[in-house]
Amino acid sequence: MTLSAASVAAAVRGRLIVSCQAPPGDPMRGTPTLVALARAAAAGGAAGIRVNEPEVVAAVRAAVDLPVIGLWKDGDTGVYITPTVRHALAVAEAGAHVVAADATGRPRPDGGSFADLVAAVHAAGALVMADVATLEEGVRAAGQGADFVSTTLSGYVPGSPRRSGPDLDLVAALAAATAAPVVAEGRIGTPEEAAAALEKGAHSVVVGTAITAPTALTRRFVTRLTRP
Numbered sequence: 001m002t003l004s005a006a007s008v009a010a011a012v013r014g015r016l017i018v019s020c021q022a023p024p025g026d027p028m029r030g031t032p033t034l035v036a037l038a039r040a041a042a043a044g045g046a047a048g049i050r051v052n053e054p055e056v057v058a059a060v061r062a063a064v065d066l067p068v069i070g071l072w073k074d075g076d077t078g079v080y081i082t083p084t085v086r087h088a089l090a091v092a093e094a095g096a097h098v099v100a101a102d103a104t105g106r107p108r109p110d111g112g113s114f115a116d117l118v119a120a121v122h123a124a125g126a127l128v129m130a131d132v133a134t135l136e137e138g139v140r141a142a143g144q145g146a147d148f149v150s151t152t153l154s155g156y157v158p159g160s161p162r163r164s165g166p167d168l169d170l171v172a173a174l175a176a177a178t179a180a181p182v183v184a185e186g187r188i189g190t191p192e193e194a195a196a197a198l199e200k201g202a203h204s205v206v207v208g209t210a211i212t213a214p215t216a217l218t219r220r221f222v223t224r225l226t227r228p
């Protein structure tokens, strides 16, 4: 079912979206496991779910009655979050209400533009979340028709320093500069940081690792306990 930008925005306003993903090789990577994580997030009160790959998008759509933000990661360097129109349409066809895609302005592997991707996804009846690293990228993406702008890529592209916590300065700057709903995403580790993001002007907050990544969370404890 297609949802309007206004209805998705209303559903997630001031609320939590849980990213249920696992990196290649991780024991949590597998559709049934990721669906279970999404169901747990829904049971805990999440307002939306963010998931990777068309197969997982379709399975989560069938299992959870919440807006689904889908993406398709291809590789882990350059433009890898839903890099081409082909990836974006596969995610939309799998049932994502919103397709998240890199909007950093770097060259895309199909030579297309973010604006092309937005047009194709809208024609397919889905919405677009622009994953950006900077204020300029977010403003441009909103001007190109993105329905949501997310700080996903702050700290993950060349020239964008990675903070230990979320980039709340970018959240605030985007919220002041664009009419598109701004999503705070990336390294939000505590409920307090999630609340702070809303106070800075975020429309909604995405949390992944701190909720759905036991391998990474275990490693944090193990690293701290390792004697020098």
Ligand SMILES: CC(=O)N[C@H](C=O)[C@@H](O)[C@H](O)[C@H](O)COP(=O)(O)O
Residues within 6 Å of the ligand: 019, 021, 071, 081, 152, 153, 156, 185, 186, 187, 188, 206, 207, 208, 209, 210
């Ligand atoms: C940079 C990148 O590829 N981010 C990805 C985007 O979908 C995911 O790997 C993150 O887990 C997600 O953004 C949520 O962030 P965090 O796990 O820090 O709460």
